[in-house]
Amino acid sequence: MITNQKTVEPATGEVMISVHNLQKHFLSAKSEVRALRGVDQTIVKGEKLVVIGPSGSGKSTFLRCLNRLEEPTGGTIIFDGVDITSPECNINLVRRRMGMVFQQFNLFPHWTVLDNITTAPVKHRLMTRAEAVDKAMSLLKRVGLEEKAKSYPSQLSGGQKQRIAIVRALAMSPEVMLFDEPTSALDPEMVGEVLQVMKDLAEDGMTMVVVTHEMGFAREVSDRVAFMDDGLIVEEGTPQQIFTNPQNKRTQDFLSKLL
Amino acid sequence: MSSALDNLKSQFILNFVEKDRWRYFVSGLGVTLRITLFAVLIGIVLGTLVAIVRSTGDKLLPGMRKGPGRIFLGIANGLCKIYLTVIRGTPVVIQLMISYYIIFASSRNGVLIAIIAFGINSGAYVAEIVRAGIMSVDNGQMEAGRSLGFTFVQTMAYIIIPQAFKNVLPSLANEFIVLLKETSVAGYVAVRDLTKAGDIVRGTTYSAFMPLIGVALVYLILVVFFSWLVGKLERRLRASDH
Numbered sequence A: 001m002i003t004n005q006k007t008v009e010p011a012t013g014e015v016m017i018s019v020h021n022l023q024k025h026f027l028s029a030k031s032e033v034r035a036l037r038g039v040d041q042t043i044v045k046g047e048k049l050v051v052i053g054p055s056g057s058g059k060s061t062f063l064r065c066l067n068r069l070e071e072p073t074g075g076t077i078i079f080d081g082v083d084i085t086s087p088e089c090n091i092n093l094v095r096r097r098m099g100m101v102f103q104q105f106n107l108f109p110h111w112t113v114l115d116n117i118t119t120a121p122v123k124h125r126l127m128t129r130a131e132a133v134d135k136a137m138s139l140l141k142r143v144g145l146e147e148k149a150k151s152y153p154s155q156l157s158g159g160q161k162q163r164i165a166i167v168r169a170l171a172m173s174p175e176v177m178l179f180d181e182p183t184s185a186l187d188p189e190m191v192g193e194v195l196q197v198m199k200d201l202a203e204d205g206m207t208m209v210v211v212t213h214e215m216g217f218a219r220e221v222s223d224r225v226a227f228m229d230d231g232l233i234v235e236e237g238t239p240q241q242i243f244t245n246p247q248n249k250r251t252q253d254f255l256s257k258l259l
Numbered sequence B: 001m002s003s004a005l006d007n008l009k010s011q012f013i014l015n016f017v018e019k020d021r022w023r024y025f026v027s028g029l030g031v032t033l034r035i036t037l038f039a040v041l042i043g044i045v046l047g048t049l050v051a052i053v054r055s056t057g058d059k060l061l062p063g064m065r066k067g068p069g070r071i072f073l074g075i076a077n078g079l080c081k082i083y084l085t086v087i088r089g090t091p092v093v094i095q096l097m098i099s100y101y102i103i104f105a106s107s108r109n110g111v112l113i114a115i116i117a118f119g120i121n122s123g124a125y126v127a128e129i130v131r132a133g134i135m136s137v138d139n140g141q142m143e144a145g146r147s148l149g150f151t152f153v154q155t156m157a158y159i160i161i162p163q164a165f166k167n168v169l170p171s172l173a174n175e176f177i178v179l180l181k182e183t184s185v186a187g188y189v190a191v192r193d194l195t196k197a198g199d200i201v202r203g204t205t206y207s208a209f210m211p212l213i214g215v216a217l218v219y220l221i222l223v224v225f226f227s228w229l230v231g232k233l234e235r236r237l238r239a240s241d242h
């Protein structure tokens, strides 16, 4: 029932991010690694795109180019009508509108949970401190961690840290959320609580780009699945198409190894 | 036996008590502490700036787009490298004399010149300490900061540097102890520090033992005391992981 609704949605809708011929080459001492070899993508408002693929295929690089944590070597990224790869673009302002969640959480260990969440919106003068605290507390409540506001990250479990990291990103009221293997560093018993927060977020209509190995999540939540291999998106489609009827040989191999 | 003790006693009285000679030592100690404290403060500010430029340069320059930012960082990075090489490649007493007799030849404020010279010297060593501290902070911290829209400078100031400092606070405190002893050459530029005080008394009483051993003891007590404080600080820091 869910998949029926969602298969029609992405085609319409307002474009949020469009990526054209994205390339990223890493220069190391001896060789050049071509992490992205020309990726094209269009992500519409409210869409949930899940990116899958073997390790080293360029999934993280793709995601990190979207907010220019990696500088693309070539191609363009249009976010909300603005070319964010152009030299005139102030990427710091763009990043305020894109939340990012990392595999390793990357909470700030010298700050309390509350300061982790409120410092960015307050320093950017998007909110007063009181407003930011209010917003942080209601977000914390939503993820069931309001009693941890005064704790330090070192006092939290992995699952709690990742839920806080999601809240930290949400506190900026982003228009899109980028997730890079958000559950890969977690003990198995904590994966569920983080995926649940992400599912709730998806239901609220957030635009999401998620790199993950959680195929159950991909099947249940995504509108579209993109399979990456060797710096290219070699196949994409609805979760239905990709998981039950993959066309590309490499997609088939990858999925058969997982199952 | 008792004549040896009597001799020591009279030496003590001659070098410390007579004509209130102890005052030389007390005021010398004050000068030593003042030079050390202010020099280490200058060193920390200067060293932190240099450390930021050096670690930023090493990290960003290879992958940076051509433009004014790259040129500016390249020049700053080069200047910092020269500074580190020159300061660490020459004796501090020569730097002190160059400051006093050449650079600030028009000023005879020896203490101030010593503070500046030792501060600039200390900055080079602090820079390496802080650089190690910056490198000890996980790369993900910078990425998380930048992903929230903080500029590079904001991320450094709010997120990286506080953690870097925490990691190297004991080493920075140690730098204070090292500097405390190094300032003993301040007498070369007419500064009456603790060492010079001993020297002055030795010159008037014509006895070497008491003033020199006395000065050595004061340094030793200070160093042992501050080392003990650093040890306490280290244990406190290890106990709290935030």
Ligand SMILES: Nc1ncnc2c1ncn2[C@@H]1O[C@H](COP(=O)(O)OP(=O)(O)O)[C@@H](O)[C@H]1O
Binding pocket: A026, A027, A028, A033, A034, A035, A053, A054, A055, A056, A057, A058, A059, A060, A061, A062
């Ligand atoms: N900073 C880097 N320097 C050099 N090579 C890199 C860097 N980051 C990633 N790569 C290389 O780019 C390729 C794609 O990496 P990545 O995007 O992390 O893959 P994935 O996330 O799919 O596992 C890999 O070959 C990886 O070794």
Ligand SMILES: [Mg+2]
Binding pocket: A059, A060, A061, A181
């Ligand atoms: Mg990855």
